[in-house]
Each structure stands twice: as C-alpha cells, then as structure tokens.
Amino acid sequence: MRIPILKLHNYLLISIQTEIDDKTAIEFQEDLLDKIYTTGATGVVIDLTSVEIIDSFIAKVLGDVVAMSDLMGAKVVLTGIQPAVAMTLIELGIHLQNIPTALNLEQGLIKLHQELGE
Amino acid sequence: MKPQSSCVRIQKEWDIVGARHVARDMAKELGFGIVDQARIATAVSELARNIYLYAKSGQIIFEKIDTMESKGLSIIAIDSGPGIADIGQVMQDGYSTSGGLGAGLPGVKRLMDEFVIQSEMGKGTKITTKKLVR
Numbered sequence: 036m037r038i039p040i041l042k043l044h045n046y047l048l049i050s051i052q053t054e055i056d057d058k059t060a061i062e063f064q065e066d067l068l069d070k071i072y073t074t075g076a077t078g079v080v081i082d083l084t085s086v087e088i089i090d091s092f093i094a095k096v097l098g099d100v101v102a103m104s105d106l107m108g109a110k111v112v113l114t115g116i117q118p119a120v121a122m123t124l125i126e127l128g129i130h131l132q133n134i135p136t137a138l139n140l141e142q143g144l145i146k147l148h149q150e151l152g153e
Numbered sequence: 154m155k156p157q158s159s160c161v162r163i164q165k166e167w168d169i170v171g172a173r174h175v176a177r178d179m180a181k182e183l184g185f186g187i188v189d190q191a192r193i194a195t196a197v198s199e200l201a202r203n204i205y206l207y208a209k210s211g212q213i214i215f216e217k218i219d220t221m222e223s224k225g226l227s228i229i230a231i232d233s234g235p236g237i238a239d240i241g242q243v244m245q246d247g248y249s250t251s252g253g254l255g256a257g258l259p260g261v262k263r264l265m266d267e268f269v270i271q272s273e274m275g276k277g278t279k280i281t282t283k284k285l286v287r
Contacts, residue, residue, distance in 0.1 A: 056170045057202075088173060088191060090198035091257055119191035127195060127260035128246050 038063045040070045046147065047071065047109075048140075050082040060096040067100055071109045078147040079104055082140050084115030094129045101134050110150050112136065114143035158216040163204045163232075172201040172213050176228070179215050183226055184286055192264040193226060193284055199257045200230040200280060208234020208277065218283065225266075225285035233277035240270055 036059055041048045047070055053059065067079065081097070083089070089097070101111045112135045116124075124131065135150065137143040147153075159179065161172045176197035180190040197213060204211035211232025218225040237243055246259050258280075262268040267283040 054170055054173075057166050087177075088194050088198060090195050090202070091260065092198075092202060117191075119188040122188055123191045123195045123264065126192065126263045127199075128263070129260075 037066060040067060042070075042074050042076065045076055046078045046080065046144070047074065047076045048080050048082070050085070050140075052085045054088075055086065055093055057092055060093055064096055064100045064103070068103055068107065071104055071107055076109055077151055079109055079111040080140060080143040080147065081111060081113050082115045082143070083113060083120070084117070084139070086120060087117070089116075089120050089124055091127060091129060094124060094127075094131060098131055098134060110135065110147060112143040112146050112150075114138065114140050157219075158214065160215070161201075161213045162210070163201050163212060164210045166205060169198060169201040169205060173198045175213075175215060176226075179217065179226055180284075183217060183219075183224060185226070185284070189284060189286075193228070196261045196264045196282065196284075197228060199261050200228070200282075203257060204230060204232045204234070208232030211277075218285070223285050225283055227281070227283045228265075229282075230280045231277065236274040236276055237270075237272040237278055238274060240272060244270075 036053055038049060038051055038059065097113065104111045114137045116136065135146060137146045159175055161175050162168065163172060173194045177190055177194040180193045185193065201213060214229040216227040218227055242248055243258050261282065265282040265284050269281045272278040
C-alpha cells in the first residue's frame with residue numbers, strides 16, 4: 036500500500052490515511068524524495084490527522100524525511116498531530132525538535148508560504 | 154463473551170502492526186481512554202519491533218486484568234533471542250544498537266504503569282508490563 040502524493044502548484048500534499056508499517060514508511064520516504072526531484076516542488080505538507088500511532092521507528096522516518104527534503108531544497112511541514120499522539124511521543128522521549136509543525140493543513144500551508152517567503 | 158487473553162506471534166514485519174491492533178482493541182474494550190489506548194498501542198509497537206529486530210521471532214501475550222481491586226491490561230513480550238548483555242545500558246535513553254532513536258525500552262517503561270525485564274544471554278528476554286484503568 037503506497038501513500039498518495041498530490042501536487043498543487045509548487046507544493047506536494049500528503050495525507051496519511053493508512054496504518055503505517057515499517058515498509059510503507061520507507062517506501063513513502065523514497066517516493067516523496069523522488070517526487071520532489073521530478074516536480075521541483077519547494078514545499079511539502081504531510082498531514083497526520085488520521086494517524087493514531089507514531090512509534091519511535093515511524094518518528095525516525097518522518098524526522099529523516101524532513102531533513103532529507105531540506106537537503107534537496109524543499110521545506111516540509113508536519114500537520115495535524117493528534118493530542119494523544121503528541122503526548123505519547125513526548126513520553127516516549129521523542130521530541131522531533133527542529134521539525135516545522137502546524138495545527139492543521141491550512142496553518143501548514145500558511146507556514147510554508149512564510150518560510151519560503153512567497 | 155470476549156476472550157480474556159490473546160497471543161500474537163511476531164515473525165514478520167507486518168506482525169508489528171497486527172500486535173498494535175490487538176493492543177488497541179483490547180485497550181478499548183477495557184475502557185481505557187483515547188490517550189491510554191495510544192500509549193498502550195505504541196508500547197506494544199516498540200516491544201514487537203524489538204522482538205522482530207533482535208530476536209527474529211517471539212510472541213506477545215495480552216491478558217485482561219479484571220479483579221475487585223484493579224482493571225487493566227497485562228502485556229508480556231517473550232522471545233528466545235540472544236538476550237540482553239547489559240540491561241542497565243538498554244534502559245538508558247538514547248542507547249541504540251540498531252541506528253534507531255534509542256527511545257524503545259525506557260520509553261515503554263514511561264508509557265506503562267509497571268515494567269519488569271528479565272533476560273539471559275543465549276536464552277532470551279521476557280518483558281512484563283501492565284497498564285491499569287484509572
């Protein structure tokens with residue numbers, strides 16, 4: 036099961052709607068970097084509203100994909116992290132520092148506009 | 154009547170997701186709130202991944218606790234893998250031999266109410282954890 040990546044002008048939008056297993060997470064990482072390369076996207080929003088669990092592995096993959104995209108020249112914002120997921124991540128000891136986040140998709144797009152100075 | 158216990162074998166990567174589902178379903182049935190459901194499912198995900206990564210196979214046993222005094226979920230992760238040489242070391246935040254975030258076991262301990270780890274080199278590891286409904 037691959038996670039769909041939508042293109043909107045200079046941005047890529049991803050809404051993760053499925054249960055993420057390790058393989059899906061790694062495939063998504065590769066797919067997103069490929070898509071950034073082929074489309075020349077400058078901004079990416081990954082919406083996690085429907086994600087009920089983020090464990091240490093998924094958190095690592097998400098953190099890595101933000102750093103990797105940044106290296107390629109695309110800014111990533113994570114949006115919609117649920118209260119229960121945020122509490123669990125911090126208790127688990129995962130702080131995802133230096134990763135841009137926003138409350139929801141709309142705020143995420145505003146943040147991208149600001150970061151990219153558009 | 155719903156089963157009082159359940160056992161999930163961990164042999165392949167997808168079993169981690171399976172264990173997570175069983176954990177969440179049982180937590181929901183027991184009346185845990187949404188945050189505790191996430192804590193339990195995440196803890197089980199970490200335990201299942203440890204089995205898959207380090208021992209290749211093992212099992213996770215879920216048992217409902219339903220007595221006069223307490224109600225909750227007991228989760229036991231057992232494998233017959235290589236065992237853990239230095240338990241003190243794996244319980245330190247940030248320690249990882251797999252290139253992960255090193256949040257695994259100390260994180261699980263924080264997410265759950267009780268946490269006991271027993272391990273013998275060459276024999277395997279058993280981790281017993283509990284979460285009680287408040």
